[in-house]
Amino acid sequence: MKGIHQLAEHLNISIGTVSRALNGKPDVNEETRRRVLAAAEELGYVANQSGRSLRQGETKVIGLMIESSKETVENADNFFLGVTSGLQSVFARHKLDLLMLPCPSDEDPHEYLKRMVARRIVDAMIISDTQRVDRRIDFLSRAKIPFVALGRSLSASNFPWIDLDFEGVADHAVERLISLGHRRIAITAPSSEANLGYLFIDSYRRALERHDIPFDPTLVIRVKSSEQGGYQAAHELLLLEERPTAVILIYELMAIGLYRRLMESSVMPGRDLAVIGFRDAPRARFLQPSLSCFRISLYDLGVALGRMLLATMPAYRDFYPGGERNIIWPLELMPGESDAFDVGAMV
Amino acid sequence: MKGIHQLAEHLNISIGTVSRALNGKPDVNEETRRRVLAAAEELGYVANQSGRSLRQGETKVIGLMIESSKETVENADNFFLGVTSGLQSVFARHKLDLLMLPCPSDEDPHEYLKRMVARRIVDAMIISDTQRVDRRIDFLSRAKIPFVALGRSLSASNFPWIDLDFEGVADHAVERLISLGHRRIAITAPSSEANLGYLFIDSYRRALERHDIPFDPTLVIRVKSSEQGGYQAAHELLLLEERPTAVILIYELMAIGLYRRLMESSVMPGRDLAVIGFRDAPRARFLQPSLSCFRISLYDLGVALGRMLLATMPAYRDFYPGGERNIIWPLELMPGESDAFDVGAMV
């Protein structure tokens, strides 16, 4: 089966009628529509997207840009695949397809994005890995391409984004540990200049201050956001002259490396050191003793991202009224065994 | 900047000349070409892909289909992102873009593929997760869509594929363990009906037979191909009345769960039990004692997949002459500490 012409010829009607029947336009005889649908199914006809796109000025494709840097490849915990399902559930209602656009590591992300957008491969974009200053945001805003970002940025004043509640995580974790009697609480932070690191530390500091616990900079352990970083964090922690009784992690995979290093020194999480992890990642779910960490539904996050994006697009706006343009995504603490001990009983 | 008409008008020349200049056609005055290129750059003009695709009958896009099933999301080790770079390095030479097509978990992979292909979103496809019987392969063959598969299949007799050398891994691992004095060697296999499981076990069996070691079915441990499966495998292994002195794993993440379960029973890999892992995954790289496992360059694998695919496409065939249509991808053993002991010294 080639194109709509062949299908129309096969049915002995005009291509216009075929198109209207296929696209569910109202002014088509029901019997005609039935015949068209049946023939299309039988012959496996599906409209060529280039033809449609050219005529309609839209591609019905949403792009999810991902950066396949070495760091991401080695450490990402398929975060994106998790979000994908939620996105697709929203897009499916509008017959929109989600494609992932992997930016080659040797191409500038900004140039890549420009190219994809200019070629009109997609109608809208979801970007992630936002930087404190991110030219992509300015570009998309100015080019009036609908987009939503996973992550805050200092670029542009008003654009749609969803970000994880790093402040809330730090706050909850500190409060919980203090309520369990801890006073000497370490925290990890990314060694990079990522915005979230600042948010995390600030919130930690404020929570301590609420309880009149002085902020001790030696308890802020800067390491890479990776499994290796967790190992390194445990190592540095064990070297501190006055060892903290608890530690809060900022990245999901850190817990795995941290546990390993602690075990090597026979320091047992949940007995000798309280540990609160970050996200409830599949890999971390398997740790023993079980990790106290924060639950997040990647599916729901995907749904929210999808809705927020469509709310910015004229063609779909009406389906998603009154939504927020910015969301701090809450995470829920899941108590495990890794911090389930009374610090008073220690020492 | 809208389209080629605006650009042509801006330059006071015809759209045909603009197109020829932009596309590097020879019969264009160099001064004209220079002016066109400069103006395009300045005004940010990039040809609309729908227009090109419609006219040329090709999209210049290659699709990499991935299945975002729950299993994949929880366990995949970003294998695809690793392959992506290699693919892109090949495609970049021909100005082809790679897009990832995530099949929604509630959609039949076969239907999804048909839809994407019929819509002409892509010129060619890379599929993975091949099943023993895989309708996608028959469909793509019949529809004459260029494709390459990552994984063998019993479907269709002759299609381009690359698969990992599971036989070689089993064979090398057994030979190595026997040379270290082991006689009682366990092996893991997937609990599913995956083809690779059969290949793996067969090769293991043959290697044993070469050394007159009888095949003992209780030493074939069927578990899920996941971290949890590794944990389970260790558990079952420890329950065996006559414990084996070595175990061979079939999936990269198994080692992590296996190590954990062994440690819980104070069984130390490389001292109390020899362990040979599968792929040298980033996460497994961090295990202690270091894991003996097989190295594979995902980048090189991506390059090979890309070349094999282009070799099947008339437009690019000439660039890749004489390539194989099927490759068993070799893996190289990287000795670590997890099997570095003389079994004679044990017991």
Place this chain on the structure above:
DNA sequence: CTGAAAGCGCTTACAG
């Protein structure tokens, strides 16, 4: 070396 024109496969006002 350049321009004018055809046509890729669709959808959609417009007539009837």
Place this chain on the structure above:
DNA sequence: CTGAAAGCGCTTACAG
């Protein structure tokens, strides 16, 4: 309710 025709943005024979 249906058909004929225009036109989306390109590339490419064809004339000149």
